Amino acid sequence: MDLPFTDRPGRRERQLKRRHNNPLFAWPAWTAEPEELLAAQRADHAELETFRSAFRDLMQRAIELPADAGSEVVLSLKEELERHYEQACGLPEDQSQQKTAIKKLIEVIMRVLHRHSDHDPVALQELSDEAQARAMHFRLLESPLIADLLDPDSPIRAHELLPTLLSSPASEVKAAVELFDAEQLALLIDQGGALISQLHAHGVRSAMAEEGLGLIRERLEQYEPHSLWQDDNLT
Structure with missing residues (x-):
């Protein structure tokens, strides 16, 4: 039976599609019911709506961040941006604009942290290492499989x-x-x-x-x- 899978699915639908009629997962091969696909799509869409709301709030907080904000506040914001990027990689539909906006904000924060380092060579090296690790991590997350594997609530059991x-x-x-x-x-x-x-x-x-x-x-x-x-x- 052909099921109406979407072109840009979320993580739950992706895993359902991998399992559907696939003998690697079970023999005889398991087939998903239309109701199961609909439930996965609805759950993915609900996560997308929650993300959109949280993303708007996060962008507003970043815009309103005082110029004299302390390092703890700045670091906390950066960590939230990184988590939102990771989440965006597993969501349905096209999230490229949101991911680009997050990257730009992280770059702004990293420049602020560089200014706060007072030219300390150790601190600067740590920031450089962190930036390289984050860039590699973000590149890996462009693979839907890796985004699903690394998701804290991974659909892959x-x-x-x-x-x-x-x-x-x-x-x-x-x-x-x-x-x-x-x-x-x-x-x-x-x-x-x-x-x-x-x-x-x-x-x-x-x-x-x-x-x-x-x-x-x-x-x-x-x-x-x-x-x-x-x-x-x-x-």
């Missing part, structure tokens, strides 16, 4: 992690495998091999899944430790 990875485009898998450490990658490879063998026993083959497993193996062979994923997400 622990037992769905492997089939989600193996059901994703190669470009997203290449980005996502950077989140895992060597032990986690090895576990994913073992579980992935077993899952693909089980499907073969049912006469089911997936070129995407086999390519994804190959990408996980490549990452383990080239492993450099900088995992962002927590161990309990694989158990």
Whole structure:
């Protein structure tokens, strides 16, 4: 049954679409009902409306921020902006304008923090390192898979992690495998091999899944430790 999935879904609809009629998640393959899709879309839209309201309030606070605001106030605002950027990456519809506005405000705050550093070389280096880490983090979040994986309320449950990875485009898998450490990658490879063998026993083959497993193996062979994923997400 064809379901009316949207072109720019939110995180709940994205995961529902990944699971729908996909033997990597269950055998026989599970199919979503129209009511389940509608519920996911409504939940994603409700989150979008909440975000829009909070985003307007945050922008107003940033505009009204006094020039002599203390460092704690400025840092708190920056952290809220970063959280809103992360949330925006998982929302439905096009959030590019909101994300651009957040980036610009963060840049303004970073310039303020640079002025407050009093040319302290240690403080300046810390700010530079933070800016580089944030830029990398924001780039990673442009991948819907990573945005969903890193969301505090991720729709990807622990037992769905492997089939989600193996059901994703190669470009997203290449980005996502950077989140895992060597032990986690090895576990994913073992579980992935077993899952693909089980499907073969049912006469089911997936070129995407086999390519994804190959990408996980490549990452383990080239492993450099900088995992962002927590161990309990694989158990």
